[in-house]
Amino acid sequence: MAAFVLCAWPAVAGTPLPPASAKDEGFAAERLERLHGSLRVATGADGYLGVVELIARHGRIVDWQAYGYRDLARRAPLRRDDIFRIYSMTKTVTTVAVLMLVEEGKLALDAPLSRYLPGFEHPQVMTNRDANQPQLRAADKPITLHALLTHTAGYPAGLQGDEAAVQRMEQIDPHGARDLRGFAERMSHVPLAADPDTRFGYDGASLELAARVVEVVSGEPFERFLQQRIFDPLAMRDTGFDVPAAKRARVVDLTTMGKDGKLRIADGPSAAHPGARLNAYASGAGGLYSTAADYARFAQMLLDGGTLEGHTLLKRKTVELMLRNQLTMLDPPVNQFNAGEGFGLGGYVVLDPVRRGQPGSAGQFGWSGAASTYYMIDPHEGLLAILLLQHLPHDDGGRDLPRLSRGFYAQIYQALRP
Template identity: 35%
Template sequence: MTRSLIALLILFSSIVNDQTVQAQSKILTEAAPAAGGFSAARLARLDASMQAWVNQKWVNGSVVLIARHGKVVFYKAHGYNDPATKAPLDKTGIFRVASQTKALTTVAVMMLWEEGKFSLDDPVSKFIPTFANQKVLATFNAKDTTYTTVPAKRPITIRDLLTHTSGLGYPAIGPPAESAIYAKSNMTGGVGVKGQKLSDAMTRLGTLPLFFQPGEQWKYGLNMDVLGYLIEKWSGMNLEDFFQKRICQPLGMKDTYFNVPPEKGSRLVNFFQGDSAGTIKKQASVFGGVLDMNYPLQKHDYFSGGGGMSSTVYDYATFLQMLLNNGEYNGVRLLARNTVRLMTMNQIGDLNPNIGDHALDNKFGFGFLVISENGSKFTPSQAGTYSWGGVFSTSYWVDPKEDMLVLIYRNMWGPYVSNTDKAFKPLVYQAIND
């Protein structure tokens, strides 16, 4: 090998290594669209569309943040925090992000896995004894809520919880048998819970039947709530403290909470319900009055790993940038890059997540929906894009191949909210200009 060829190889290796370091150390910085490979003129289409959604009364308002190559190229709010008074929606508002809590729980679990607290294939019963010798629902009598079971073929594992393949269901949003069995045992979705302890609820959950044999189906369930309790057992601190001390504070996430501090209460955005006539009304409670929408301001100690957190768009973008950086942000490493790889690849084999559009064409990792090569034909997002959202109309995605993260936050339900989702993704991708 000639000296010149060796020199070229050394130079190439140095460039690759330097690029790797840069890729792992990106800190969110607001910049002109061109710095992130976006067209300002094309982003103006998104800007105008967000205002049009308000004018058409699809939503009361929305906040959007787009970052690419670590550059925040779009960070705006449109609309109203109260249409009646025309009080504007602030882009720094604190939103109820609900199931976006699950990503923090997943990161916390994998941090503790890296510390050797457990194996992914450990049975849950190793840590919560009531999960031993579990049964699977066979028949259900709706008249008196009695049921029969068959033995589970194998124990459920930590991996099953991370992938929603355990057989656990979700209170109130599942089929009648599932809802009835959980209601009878006072199982909840974990948000706004009063008068219960997480330890008691998760221990009780282990005595209830599974709804399919472990590992044989994908079903959205209370898996992350169980993992939240396990985080408490493995770490010796409650979930709120773990999130704050091990994730939020190290990353500089200053507005992400289970319990929003009273001094920040005015920043909690209002929640709205729209109807087909275009009427948008502020809601003090939802689910037939069961859930007070001021729950983030009502001091509580039931910390659901599956829901319950509130956050800002910018705080959550920081968290996502950490993942996009392969586990590191601003000199703080929470996860190794191969751990992030595990979390964001297909972990369910030939199963399919039965949720969202084109569900049969995508996959699931640890805590994230993952767009497959086949699924990418339905969307401008590249294969490998991972995402999730919350029940109150917040959502995000991370597209590693584009080195991009995107969030859209609304706190509203209504027949036209989904119109904004359908319009939003094309508006983001059409503005990429490199």
């Protein structure tokens, strides 16, 4: 059965950004249709349940489509306003919250974490490979807020040699905490796997600690801070750590590939109960639900230098700092995933599109979520693009399902006219 394509462009009133024709914003419409065709195929009867994609240029939406279905039974056609678990795309939101407080003079990126949270005065590095009897030494330097935001704090990150430190962290179980305060208290007992600022090691704990810092410094629960300072000003009406009962029918089923080669509902509370919290605490590393429309407004705010429709969240120079590679202390100054990418504050930064192996621009910025959600902004082209699925792990369900994100972005760039 062919996938449904809903709400074909041009858009109706109420779009998150002003609509425009693809031609007027420099796209070849026939090449965008190739993208549509590939997404129809990918959400066919034997493919992913559904996909929402949104493309905007110069602040105007040129393409916003939904394909496939919301539910595993494939009875409810996917809608453009359906709600997705965005997991690590939450990290960019948390980073913006931290930087807002930096602009207000309440935080400093180079300040030690211990200035804001107790228990982090003397970070320790694990030196042996026995989680039950860890041997520790003092870290060469303190953990800073900058290290948290850039994944250079040295926390266990699944890199080679991290195995025992990861096991020790699992024994302490910070993710089992009921709130961010409890998370931070448990993390104060987790040893580092490396000295701060000596490697990039992508971990979730760092952004949870950053979220706790926001709570302590602002005097507000992290969830309330995001609602009042980011979501309300940007009119992100469907973004939050859980989904109200009246909206839960719009939450997309979360799938994984079963041993029988067929899609099934993934494990976990939010998969079994769509709309439920992903964590007991308000996870700044990966706890948010959102929509393509909401995240487009957030991404456009960054693309426009921190302001959207008169609401300024960050100043232009702060956003410029976000979008610059922060890994200059490393050799080479790249992240662990791609030799052509560095890391800014809250997302990757493309340093070399050739080495990265994908069409794009130097300075392109973005990130993804564990359940196959993706966004990127390209200041050089005035471009933003969002691709939302709900599949674990990423959009790579085994040999029977294609990986969509690389082809999605490649087709967007190939659709740009000279």
